[in-house]
Amino acid sequence: MGMSGIEDFREAALAAVRSAMEERRLGGFIITDLSTIRWLTGFSGSSARLLVTPSVCRLFTDFRYREQAEREVAVAETVVVQEGVAAELASGRHPLKGTVALQSDTVLWQDAKRFMEALANRCSLEPLAGFFNEFRMVKNPVELNLMQNAADISGKVLDAVVPMISERVSECDIATEISCLHRKFGGEKDSFDPIVAGGARSAMPHARPTGEQFREGALVVIDMGCMAGGYASDQTRTVALGRVPDEARRVYDIVREAQQLGIRSARCGMKARELDAVVRSFIAGHGYGEAFGHGLGHGIGLEVHEEPRISLKGEAVLQEGMVFTIEPGIYLEGRFGVRIEDTVVMEAGGARPLQRFTKELIEL
Numbered sequence: 199m200g201m202s203g204i205e206d207f208r209e210a211a212l213a214a215v216r217s218a219m220e221e222r223r224l225g226g227f228i229i230t231d232l233s234t235i236r237w238l239t240g241f242s243g244s245s246a247r248l249l250v251t252p253s254v255c256r257l258f259t260d261f262r263y264r265e266q267a268e269r270e271v272a273v274a275e276t277v278v279v280q281e282g283v284a285a286e287l288a289s290g291r292h293p294l295k296g297t298v299a300l301q302s303d304t305v306l307w308q309d310a311k312r313f314m315e316a317l318a319n320r321c322s323l324e325p326l327a328g329f330f331n332e333f334r335m336v337k338n339p340v341e342l343n344l345m346q347n348a349a350d351i352s353g354k355v356l357d358a359v360v361p362m363i364s365e366r367v368s369e370c371d372i373a374t375e376i377s378c379l380h381r382k383f384g385g386e387k388d389s390f391d392p393i394v395a396g397g398a399r400s401a402m403p404h405a406r407p408t409g410e411q412f413r414e415g416a417l418v419v420i421d422m423g424c425m426a427g428g429y430a431s432d433q434t435r436t437v438a439l440g441r442v443p444d445e446a447r448r449v450y451d452i453v454r455e456a457q458q459l460g461i462r463s464a465r466c467g468m469k470a471r472e473l474d475a476v477v478r479s480f481i482a483g484h485g486y487g488e489a490f491g492h493g494l495g496h497g498i499g500l501e502v503h504e505e506p507r508i509s510l511k512g513e514a515v516l517q518e519g520m521v522f523t524i525e526p527g528i529y530l531e532g533r534f535g536v537r538i539e540d541t542v543v544m545e546a547g548g549a550r551p552l553q554r555f556t557k558e559l560i561e562l
Contacts, residue, residue, distance in 0.1 A: 204240065207340040208273045211238055214333060215250060225296030225321065226251040227329075228287070228313065231304040233500040234330050236428050240270045242386075247283045248274065251293050258283045284309075284316035294321045303327040331505045335497060336519040341429065342543060345499070345521060348385065348431035349541060349552035352424050355379040356555050360437055363418055363562050369394040369407035376422050385424030389431060389502040393421035400436070401535035403492060403527060414440040417450070417534045423502055430502040432523055433553045434539035437560040446536075449528050450559050452484045453536045457557070460494060460524040461542060464549035470512030470522075477526050478510070486528045495523035498541055520544045521552075 215238070219227055229248040235241055235257070238248065243263040249256045255274040259267055267276040279286045287294065300313055302325035314323050337345065359375050376392040395405035397416040405419075412418060416439050423432035436450060460477045474494040481490045493509030498521055506514030508522055525539030538557055542549040 203340050205272050207338050208238060208240065210338075211333065212250070212255060212273055215330075216252060218329070218333075219250070219299075220252070222299075223297065224299050224324075226294055226298035227326075228298060228300045230301045230309070231330075234301070234334070237330075237334060237500050239274045240272070240428075241267055241274075242270060242428060243267065249287065249292060253293055256292065258286060282312070284312040287313070288316040288320060290320075297322045297324050299324050299326040299329065301326060301329065334499055335505050335514070336517055337499060337521050337543070338519070341499065342519075342521070344427040344429040345431070345541070345543075346552055348389075348424055348426040348429050349433070351380065351383045351385045351426055352422060352431040352433055353553060353555055354383050355422065355424070356420065356433065356435060359420070360435070360560060361562070363412055363437065363439060365412055365414060365439070368409045368411045369396060369399075370409050372420070373407040376420075380422075380424040385426045386428075387425050389423035389425050393419065393434075395419045395535070396439070398532050398534065401529040401531050401533060403529060403535070403537070412439050415442055416440075417442055417446055417536060419535060419537055421537065421539065428500055430498050430500070431552070432498055432502055432539065432541055433555065434525055434537045435555055435557070435560075436536045436538060437562060439562050441561065442534075446534050447559065449486065449530070449534075450536050452481065452486065453526055453528055453538050454557050454559075456480050456526040457524055457538045457540070460526065461540065461549050461551060464516060464524070464542065464544060466516055466518050466544055466546065468516050470506050470508045470514045470516060471510055473516070474509050474512060477524075481526060481528065489528045489530055490526060491529070492527070495525050495539075497522045516544050518544050518546055524549070 227250045235248045247258045257274040258277050264278050298321040372394045373392040394407045396412045396418040399405045400417050400419040419436050421434040456477050463476045495508035497504040497506045521543045527537035529535035540551040540553045
C-alpha cells in the first residue's frame with residue numbers, strides 16, 4: 199500500500215472532522231487520545247497532543263519524538279514543546295478563539311484543569327467526549343487493508359503455536375511464543391496480553407496465563423491479537439488436547455454454531471443489541487444461557503476495544519465498513535470453557551470474517 203493512499207485517507211479524515219467542528223461551531227479541538235492522534239496524523243509515539251482549527255493542524259510533542267514525528271507526520275505541523283502543551287497553547291502563537299473543545303474522555307483531571315487555567319483568557323474551553331466515534335467506527339478501505347494484514351499476522355502465529363500445545367509445555371510458554379512470533383511475523387506488539395487457559399481455567403473468560411502445564415483431555419482457549427500499522431487484530435480459538443468429554447464436545451459444537459449464526463445474521467441496518475439477542479437466544483435455547491455472561495462482541499480498529507459494542511445494550515446501527523468481533527462463549531465454572539471469535543467487516547451483503555483459521559475442533 200502506497201503512502202499516498204494513507205495520506206489521502208488522513209487528509210479526508212481531517213476534512214471530515216473540520217466539517218463536523220463547523221457544524222458545532224467549534225473554533226478548535228484539543229485532541230488528547232493517542233489512538234485518535236494516530237488515526238488523524240500517523241504519529242505512533244507515546245507523548246502527544248493535537249490542535250485542529252479551521253486553519254491549522256499542529257502536533258505537540260517533546261524532544262524525544264521530534265525526529266519520529268518528522269518521519270511519520272505529513273498532515274500536521276510538528277511543534278516541540280518544553281514547558282508543557284497548556285503553556286504552549288497559552289503563548290499566543292496558536293489560533294484559538296471562540297469555543298474550543300477538549301477531548302475529555304482520555305484526559306486526566308489535573309491535565310484538564312491545567313488547560314482550563316492556561317486558556318481561561320484565550321477561549322471558552324468545552325469538555326467533549328465521544329466526538330470521534332462516528333468517524334472511527336466506519337473504516338476506510340485503507341484501514342480495512344491494514345486490519346486484514348494484522349489479522350493475517352495473528353493467523354500465522356496461531357498456525358505456529360497450536361501444534362506446540364502438549365503436556366510438556368505451560369500456558370506461559372504458549373503466551374510467550376505468541377508475543378515473540380507476533381513481532382517476528384511483522385507486528386508491532388500484542389494488541390492485548392494473550393489469554394492462554396487450559397482445563398478448568400478455560401472457564402475464566404480473561405484468565406491470565408500461568409506456569410501450569412496442559413493436561414490430556416483438556417480444552418485450551420487461546421485469545422490473541424497484534425498491532426500492525428497501528429491497527430489491531432483479535433481472534434479466539436478453542437482446541438482440545440486429546441479426547442475431551444462428550445459434554446465438552448457438545449458445548450463446543452453449540453458455540454461454533456452460535457458463532458456462525460452471528461456471522462450469518464449480521465445485516466446493515468440492524469442494531470447491535472439485536473445481533474447480540476439472536477446469538478444469546480440460540481445459546482439459551484440449548485440450556486446454557488446463564489453461562490454466556492459477556493457481550494457478543496466489540497468494535498476494533500486503532501484500539502482492540504472500541505465502538506460499536508455488540509451487547510444487550512448496544513444501540514449502534516450496523517453500517518457498511520464497521521469492523522467488530524463476534525465471540526460467543528460458554529463457561530462452566532470449575533470445569534471448562536469454550537470461546538470462538540472472529541473479527542468481521544460489515545459489507546453490503548453481510549459480515550465477512552478476516553480470520554481463516556478452522557473452527558473445527560482440533561484434537562492435538
